[in-house]
Amino acid sequence: MATVINGKEHAQQLRDNLAIEVSKLKSDHALVPGLAVVLVGEDPASQIYVRNKAKQTVEVGMKSFEHRLDTDTDEVTLLDLIASLNADDAVHGILVQLPLPPHIDEFKVINAVSHDKDVDGFHLMNVGRLNTDGGGVVPCTPLGSLMMLKSQLGDLTGLNAVIVGRSNIVGKPMAALLLKANCTVTIAHSRTKNLEELCRTADILVAAVGRPRMIQGDWIKPGATVIDVGINRIEENGATKLVGDVDYLSASEVAGAITPVPGGVGPMTIACLLHNTVQQAKRIAGIDLSDQ
Numbered sequence: 639m640a641t642v643i644n645g646k647e648h649a650q651q652l653r654d655n656l657a658i659e660v661s662k663l664k665s666d667h668a669l670v671p672g673l674a675v676v677l678v679g680e681d682p683a684s685q686i687y688v689r690n691k692a693k694q695t696v697e698v699g700m701k702s703f704e705h706r707l708d709t710d711t712d713e714v715t716l717l718d719l720i721a722s723l724n725a726d727d728a729v730h731g732i733l734v735q736l737p738l739p740p741h742i743d744e745f746k747v748i749n750a751v752s753h754d755k756d757v758d759g760f761h762l763m764n765v766g767r768l769n770t771d772g773g774g775v776v777p778c779t780p781l782g783s784l785m786m787l788k789s790q791l792g793d794l795t796g797l798n799a800v801i802v803g804r805s806n807i808v809g810k811p812m813a814a815l816l817l818k819a820n821c822t823v824t825i826a827h828s829r830t831k832n833l834e835e836l837c838r839t840a841d842i843l844v845a846a847v848g849r850p851r852m853i854q855g856d857w858i859k860p861g862a863t864v865i866d867v868g869i870n871r872i873e874e875n876g877a878t879k880l881v882g883d884v885d886y887l888s889a890s891e892v893a894g895a896i897t898p899v900p901g902g903v904g905p906m907t908i909a910c911l912l913h914n915t916v917q918q919a920k921r922i923a924g925i926d927l928s929d930q
């Protein structure tokens with residue numbers, strides 16, 4: 639049976655370290671990192687997620703600002719809010735919850751956030767830096783996944799990594815990170831031929847397709863490390879259930895290690911958001927990022 643990679647524990651450890659760092663920033667630099675979260679619309683799942691983020695932000699000693707706008711908010715209003723957050727010295731990180739309603743241009747909004755306050759790593763400047771000098775802010779889900787992989791496997795050099803999913807949010811930045819970690823990286827997607835065979839070549843398999851339990855145990859190389867990024871809400875036996883993109887039961891009989899859903903990548907995503915906010919606060923304040 640596979641080792642379960644406990645995302646909750648990894649996230650708690652990261653938050654404990656952040657709390658220490660935040661208290662040092664307070665005492666040595668009079669700096670309190672602040673995170674602003676902007677939510678447009680009333681999607682209940684998003685609301686829970688935003689509430690969790692705010693709670694954890696405060697728990698590590700940072701400031702949390704929440705802005706909830708109606709679903710029918712126009713683009714100009716949202717861009718005005720972003721401009722005011724860009725100019726606000728108490729705000730070091732700005733996250734605009736995605737997806738946005740269809741009448742708002744997501745690309746425009748993402749790139750209206752100052753790249754120095756982007757904590758998702760979605761701004762073109764940070765995308766560019768991830769793929770060149772690696773110096774920018776890294777998207778939270780891939781960053782959290784990489785941290786768990788390194789903690790599980792140590793040096794990743796030479797390993798075959800297959801990422802199923804080519805989104806800007808997960809698949810592509812995950813590929814960039816694994817490439818930087820010296821893996822041989824393949825990105826697979828809905829048009830990939832012989833997906834099952836390809837998955838079976840992976841020492842590291844990252845599932846980020848958004849299709850419940852798509853990846854089966856017999857697609858997995860024995861002993862492989864599986865990172866399940868999917869968070870799918872499904873109805874089963876009259877109850878709502880959260881499942882990943884990997885069929886956990888069959889996969890855990892073959893894999894060497896696997897992240898569960900819930901309790902895997904999700905909690906690490908939020909912890910990495912807090913990490914990125916601290917990074918940006920230090921960057922803005924001119925505090926050496928290699929300092930502590």
Ligand SMILES: Nc1nc(=O)c2c([nH]1)NC[C@@H]1CN(c3ccc(C(=O)N[C@@H](CCC(=O)O)C(=O)O)cc3)C=[N+]21
Nearest residue numbers: 687733734735736737758869900901902904905907908
């Ligand atoms: N600009 C932006 N950045 C994001 O990072 C972003 C976003 N928009 N829009 C929505 C998605 C979704 N997302 C989640 C993060 C953690 C959990 C999480 O912690 N999930 C728990 C379960 C929570 C539950 O029970 O519902 C877990 O997996 O254990 C879920 C979802 C970040 N997103």
